[in-house]
Amino acid sequence: MTDITKEPENSTNKQGYWASVARDGKKMGFWFILPTIILLLFIVIFPLFMQLYLSVTWWTPLEGIPWYRAWEVFSWGDNYVYQFTDERVWGALWRTILIMVVAVPAQFFLGMSLAYLFMDNFPGRKIFYSIMLTPMMIVPAVVGLMFYLLFQGTGPINVHLGLPTTFSWLTDVNRAMISVIIADVWQWTPLMFLILLAGMLGVPSDQLMAAKLLGGSNWQNFLKIILPRMKAVIIIALVLRAVECFKIFDLVYIMTKGGPGVQTETISVFLYKMTFGEFEWSYVAALGLTILFVLSILAAKGLAYIAKKDG
Amino acid sequence: MSSIQINNVTKRFGDFTAVEDLSLDIEEGEFVALLGPSGCGKTTTMNMIAGIEDISEGSILFDGQDLSSTRIQDRNIGFVFQNYAIFTHLSVYRNLSYGLEVKKINKSEVDSRVRAMADRMSITHRLEQPASSLSVNEMQKLAIGRSAIVEPRIFLLDEPLSNLDAGFRAYMRAELKVLQHEFGQTMIYVTHDQIEAMSLADKIAIIDQGKLMQYGSPLDIYNSPDNRFVANFIGSPGMNLIDGKLREEKSQLKLMVHGGAEIPLKGQVKSNFTSDGSVHSGSFGIRPQDIYFGDKRSSNDIEMKGIVDVLERVGPKRIVHLQVSETNFIAFDDQDQLKLGEKVSFFLPSEKSMAFDEVSGRRLGVI
């Protein structure tokens, strides 16, 4: 076994800068953090300022002028004002929230039920567990494709439900939304299941046993012992899923492209269409910043609440 | 209140046999200790009684009834875990009331019973506080109270006192004994601490490596150990156990100890060794407190000569290690007279000495 604390024999005792870095914790830490800081500055901070700049102009790439000359088409706060009266914005927001409010609780209850099912060991549990996790590992775009195929008028769902081929899902004004929600629930319930099961198994087993010995039925123990101890886990699962659900794009765009019309146009789909449909880039920039602003405030409030609870 | 019959119970975990052919009869209202070294299977046995573990072979009967197909929830067995398993997310009150709540007993009755129990266990002042804020001693009381409040048919305690500080342990020992008499329940108590077992239990079951070594009252176990293991395990410091081969020399029977020492055998212990003609080697056992110095008190007492090797003070007493060739005898220096390096004579009363078979470990000369 070589002694790793000794310098390799044939190295000249480097007096150079890097040798001093290796010996100084603070210096080394600085260099370690540097790549991340550079990435953040380059791809996050600087673009943010650019976005601010663009958002107060009327600039679009169709304009014919390069972006740094966007000041030539200053618009001040017009983009921001327009946001609030733009029906399409509110519609997209409403639809996104609708999906969130239906899909996330559905995933939660299904995930919780599955977790309860998997809590106690049974033969084959491991295999079924892996099967149950699969949907969330499928590339979201592929999930979109899968459900696109399934929900075709001439597709298997209609056949297996005994519905006529004229019964449309993805092109029907009401059912398009349902199809998207079903796809999302299919894909992400396993995530809820994964997280909630981990939380459930984290409940001390001897306390559970003590509850049983005291005469508590499985259901009573679940309500009084397991669930209360899962509070933190439940919040984590719900927040994580809500945030991701708000961002939903792949599924919706591939299944319906936001249609029919704008019936399934979520915020992300709407922004995409603005970007590559109508090329209103400065408007999108303004919208983006507004979303950033609102979400940051919500996140800050949420964190403050959590910090307060932890004392 | 229930009697418990453990009939030829065996428990296997895969290839490993944790408990082997264990049989015990515990009577109603008895306080029985399951005593043994770590890993001997005592907790596994208790888990099987509670229904936490399945029984591989054999049966456990409660008042003659086999409960193995009954759910744990319906067995009405009180169990105090080693780490108490208090519901840390609930208040002390809710911990106590849990067993009653799940039976859907009405609120006022729950309240009166909870307060009565809290009073009994002297934790009334903590009722509204979170159970996690309790001290270890209070948690112990809460654990017991929580189980007792549902009036179970038997009470199982898994090393309940091992986490407590020494002073409190003595107090709780007394408390437990009082509680047991008050509730009149059958209590089974797992411990590795023999002092606890000896002071609390009506009967002790000594278990080693999954097998029952001896089952009897504390006095029986102390005075008449069935085998080498029990003799060695009980008593602090443990019995001197010296192995050797029997040799007849000029009509004198001696135990030739590996290492050079010789113990001439006389009187009771001699007849113990010769009781079974097939035995040619064995262990000689004598408790430290039975070894004496000074003048020989009886002609059947065995005289040995040794060098004082180590002197240890243990409280008011002094333990002395006497070296005879390569063998050590442990005794008490009551008169505080011995000095290190001194050559002394010491005596082994043959009536108090015991003989054990080398192979099986059982005590020789017992009918």
Place this chain on the structure above:
Amino acid sequence: MKVSPSSLVLKYFFVLFASAIVLYPLIWMVTMAFKPYPEWTTVAGLTWLPKNPTWQNFEFIFFGEAKGLVVSLDRTITGPFIASLVTSICGTIIAVVAGTLSSYACVRFGLAKTLPLSVLQLRLFPPLAVMIPVMVMWAFLGAVDTWWGLSLIYGIVTLPFAFWLMKTFFDEVPIEIEDAARVAGCSYWRVFYRITLPIVKPGLATCALFVFILNWSDYLLALLLTQKDWVTLPVYMATLTSAMGGQMYGMKAALGVIAAIPPVVFGLMIQKHLVRGLTFGALKQ
């Protein structure tokens, strides 16, 4: 503990039912990939298994044409597959290296205390809310439709996961080990490189696979930042058209199967650590 047979039967019923729902779309897509054109829709009668199983669809996407098919493809799967592979790997390298180093510096030297939270915030926002300036910049830098342009974005977008995941693994290395090495004379770098890293090697592997899965699964960023040459598998799959139009369900299904396999394989490999990665270290299995 005896479980009553009736409750076991009930449990299996629900588990099997759930498994059936989980497998339904997957089975459908896989069988679709092996079905010839007429069997794609119910027009010719829809069945579970292909009546005439064929490799046609796979042939088509790999070679651009297949016997029995009139249509042909402009570009085959090889380009997008390589694009996905290269950008995912490079993005993973960027995220894991930057994330591991900064995570270590944060955990051990207490530097940049705001970094963990800021990095977490990156995941809070819908990509499109912040991509406009990136697209402008990328166009300006000539990074659109390049392997390095996409890899760079992948790296920054998955950096939060790498950071937090490695943070949990570093937290599990007892500081005593590092202190002992320091006392014995190791420089900080030596401690990191020769002691800590080997200990977290499995964690590092898990992190790399996890980030790779995320990068491979991306659709939106590739959609925004590639056009032709470096289109990735998901984008290619979604926009597949033949030289003569047409539904191409079977081919898309074949592509879907191919695209889905790596993340599922890797995902099952790192199953144990999935909770950790997905909750940014808040929970462990």
